[in-house]
Amino acid sequence: MRAEPPGKGMTVADLGEFGLIRRVTESRRQPAGTLLGPGDDAAVVAAPDGRVVASTDVLVEGVHFRLDWSSPEQVGRKAVAVNLADVAAMGAVPTGVLVGLACPPKTPAGVIDQLAAGLWAEATRAGVGVVGGDMTSTGSGDVMVVSVSALGDLEGRAPVTRGGALPGDILAVCGRLGWAAAGLAVLGRGFRSPVGVVNAHRVPEPPYAAGPQAALAGATAMIDVSDGLLADLDHVAEASNVAIDVQTNLIEVPQRLVDVSSALGADPRHWVLTGGEDHALAATFPDPHGIPEGWTTIGTVTRGRAVTVDGKPYEGPAGWQHWR
Amino acid sequence: MRAEPPGKGMTVADLGEFGLIRRVTESRRQPAGTLLGPGDDAAVVAAPDGRVVASTDVLVEGVHFRLDWSSPEQVGRKAVAVNLADVAAMGAVPTGVLVGLACPPKTPAGVIDQLAAGLWAEATRAGVGVVGGDMTSTGSGDVMVVSVSALGDLEGRAPVTRGGALPGDILAVCGRLGWAAAGLAVLGRGFRSPVGVVNAHRVPEPPYAAGPQAALAGATAMIDVSDGLLADLDHVAEASNVAIDVQTNLIEVPQRLVDVSSALGADPRHWVLTGGEDHALAATFPDPHGIPEGWTTIGTVTRGRAVTVDGKPYEGPAGWQHWR
Numbered sequence: 001m002r003a004e005p006p007g008k009g010m011t012v013a014d015l016g017e018f019g020l021i022r023r024v025t026e027s028r029r030q031p032a033g034t035l036l037g038p039g040d041d042a043a044v045v046a047a048p049d050g051r052v053v054a055s056t057d058v059l060v061e062g063v064h065f066r067l068d069w070s071s072p073e074q075v076g077r078k079a080v081a082v083n084l085a086d087v088a089a090m091g092a093v094p095t096g097v098l099v100g101l102a103c104p105p106k107t108p109a110g111v112i113d114q115l116a117a118g119l120w121a122e123a124t125r126a127g128v129g130v131v132g133g134d135m136t137s138t139g140s141g142d143v144m145v146v147s148v149s150a151l152g153d154l155e156g157r158a159p160v161t162r163g164g165a166l167p168g169d170i171l172a173v174c175g176r177l178g179w180a181a182a183g184l185a186v187l188g189r190g191f192r193s194p195v196g197v198v199n200a201h202r203v204p205e206p207p208y209a210a211g212p213q214a215a216l217a218g219a220t221a222m223i224d225v226s227d228g229l230l231a232d233l234d235h236v237a238e239a240s241n242v243a244i245d246v247q248t249n250l251i252e253v254p255q256r257l258v259d260v261s262s263a264l265g266a267d268p269r270h271w272v273l274t275g276g277e278d279h280a281l282a283a284t285f286p287d288p289h290g291i292p293e294g295w296t297t298i299g300t301v302t303r304g305r306a307v308t309v310d311g312k313p314y315e316g317p318a319g320w321q322h323w324r
Numbered sequence: 325m326r327a328e329p330p331g332k333g334m335t336v337a338d339l340g341e342f343g344l345i346r347r348v349t350e351s352r353r354q355p356a357g358t359l360l361g362p363g364d365d366a367a368v369v370a371a372p373d374g375r376v377v378a379s380t381d382v383l384v385e386g387v388h389f390r391l392d393w394s395s396p397e398q399v400g401r402k403a404v405a406v407n408l409a410d411v412a413a414m415g416a417v418p419t420g421v422l423v424g425l426a427c428p429p430k431t432p433a434g435v436i437d438q439l440a441a442g443l444w445a446e447a448t449r450a451g452v453g454v455v456g457g458d459m460t461s462t463g464s465g466d467v468m469v470v471s472v473s474a475l476g477d478l479e480g481r482a483p484v485t486r487g488g489a490l491p492g493d494i495l496a497v498c499g500r501l502g503w504a505a506a507g508l509a510v511l512g513r514g515f516r517s518p519v520g521v522v523n524a525h526r527v528p529e530p531p532y533a534a535g536p537q538a539a540l541a542g543a544t545a546m547i548d549v550s551d552g553l554l555a556d557l558d559h560v561a562e563a564s565n566v567a568i569d570v571q572t573n574l575i576e577v578p579q580r581l582v583d584v585s586s587a588l589g590a591d592p593r594h595w596v597l598t599g600g601e602d603h604a605l606a607a608t609f610p611d612p613h614g615i616p617e618g619w620t621t622i623g624t625v626t627r628g629r630a631v632t633v634d635g636k637p638y639e640g641p642a643g644w645q646h647w648r
Contacts, residue, residue, distance in 0.1 A: 035375055035483075036485065039486075040414070040486050040487075041413040041414055041486070041548050042410045042416070042474070042476065042483075043378050044376070044414070045375065045376050046374065046375055047375055050373075051359055051369065051370055052369050053368055054369060054422055054455065054475060055456060056424045056471070056473055057424065057458045058425070060426050060460055061465070085365075086366045090368070092366070096378070098379070098473055099380070100471040100473075101382070102382050102384050102469050131378065132378060133380050134471075136384055137387055138384050138467060138469075139384060139386040140386055141466070141467030143463070143467070145426050145462075145471075147380070147382060147458075147469075147471035150366070152366070159359075159360055159364070161364050162363075162365070163364075239363070239364075
């Protein structure tokens with residue numbers, strides 16, 4: 001953070017596209033895998049195994065984030081995190097991110113500085129750089145849109161898709177479940193604390209390293225839990241043509257969620273089973289003794305085509321659907 | 325085009341995210357380089373030479389396109405074209421595109437069908453597939469945003485950056501200049517013809533193959549002309565620390581532009597020198613006898629740090645600046 005940011009009080013319209021790009025790219029340090037960083041027509045990133053994993057997610061102000069609920073820095077971190085989680089869910093290690101930003105002309109330049117700081121903070125946490133991007137005005141549109149594309153490398157392994165789960169496999173997860181949903185519920189009631197769950201909504205903490213770790217351990221299928229555990233397991237069940245049962249006795253609901261749910265009169269188990277935006281990883285493994293450290297066994301894969309909880313269909317809304 | 329599109333009269337809100345994704349991805353054929361296409365957490369694309377070229381551009385309704393001036397199909401084609409032009413400008417061959425789309429909930433599903441058709445049409449023209457993407461609602465925002473990321477392969481060559489031009493080099497261009505600006509002027513006056521220039525604004529036709537061709541011919545620097553010839557040459561001059569002079573006697577202004585300019589009382593040379601959005605390629609070559617077929621020599625590179633026209637600074641607005 002600068003004590004006295006240059007361009008204080010300026011808007012993105014004052015700075016112009018090139019002034020802004022200079023501002024957010026200069027003095028950033030790229031890792032070795034960034035063979036050519038921002039400033040040219042395109043970036044060049046190492047793809048050591050001759051393939052590149054690539055994913056895009058779009059975050060829209062008012063839909064995926066609110067600038068009165070999250071700081072621009074948190075929005076930047078989240079935009080990168082949700083994308084890198086997709087890369088990790090293939091069993092790949094991140095190699096870079098590109099950022100497309102559309103914002104209203106009146107946006108303060110300081111907001112972009114903070115957003116860029118967040119993008120870089122999360123990219124750095126994953127060991128990569130912001131290798132390129134685009135910034136543009138939304139014209140008369142007053143909603144900020146952040147589009148991130150993430151790149152990754154499979155290190156010679158096959159990608160772990162959603163389609164490889166087999167009857168007899170064990171279901172396990174790594175990362176938080178229900179925290180972001182609890183935070184969203186808190187924010188929705190007008191509160192700003194407890195900060196643990198609120199920050200979980202603001203900035204997910206996907207377990208990036210757990211993706212390649214699961215791949216090495218022989219995971220047969222894997223998915224990033226973005227829409228909610230049951231909704232995302234349904235994608236695995238559909239792609240793999242299997243049934244998946246989640247056993248709630250295997251899921252320990254964190255005390256923090258129990259406390260928040262009591263205060264709000266909510267069901268913490270519902271958050272854990274259906275809450276999105278935590279970006280945990282869920283994977284299926286053939287060997288119950290081969291579940292990697294840090295992963296928690298929570299269910300089983302059988303023949304059929306359904307996702308059940310303790311052997312029964314789960315009652316209640318199953319996840320987040322855009323537009324609905 | 326389907327005679328009776330399914331979901332006629334439906335909006336994206338009616339279809340939901342997954343219905344829409346199914347609709348725009350099913351029955352598309354991916355080229356061999358798409359190792360894993362849409363439908364999983366991320367795509368996997370071949371990166372034969374161990375590096376990947378990657379670029380992102382964001383197109384905003386009302387800023388980069390208007391749905392009363394362009395069909396959704398044309399918007400889709402343009403969104404892909406402007407990105408693949410960036411890949412070509414590095415001397416790379418395209419290998420895939422990812423598309424992030426944010427649109428208002430009330431958007432007719434048919435608009436998305438057409439947009440997807442345009443994305444696929446242009447990707448196919450370049451020999452690649454739409455390998456992945458994301459679709460989301462803009463919530464209360466009523467402006468559509470299309471973000472495309474393009475991937476490419478350098479086939480073992482060094483990337484041709486903006487920074488390699490040397491005094492003594494020859495400046496050449498491949499592709500159209502001034503056409504999109506003429507089309508924009510026509511549309512701005514409320515006309516819809518001549519269709520040649522109007523369509524040039526709606527859908528640029530970047531000479532994709534000319535990028536790798538220039539690289540093979542030893543181009544020292546290259547850029548995609550997106551903001552206008554002089555504005556983009558200024559990026560080359562800055563990055564290469566050279567002076568570039570454009571000689572107008574070497575530039576033949578197409579009769580079509582002369583005709584349109586007469587009708588509108590405009591200067592066609594101004595369109596050619598400063599008009600953006602045609603996505604021609606401009607490159608510098610060390611050998612005047614080594615300019616590849618299809619490229620037109622239009623100037624020289626010397627010591628210094630300026631872009632001039634016939635040896636003098638060009639008077640007039642030098643290009644397109646977002647937010648200004």
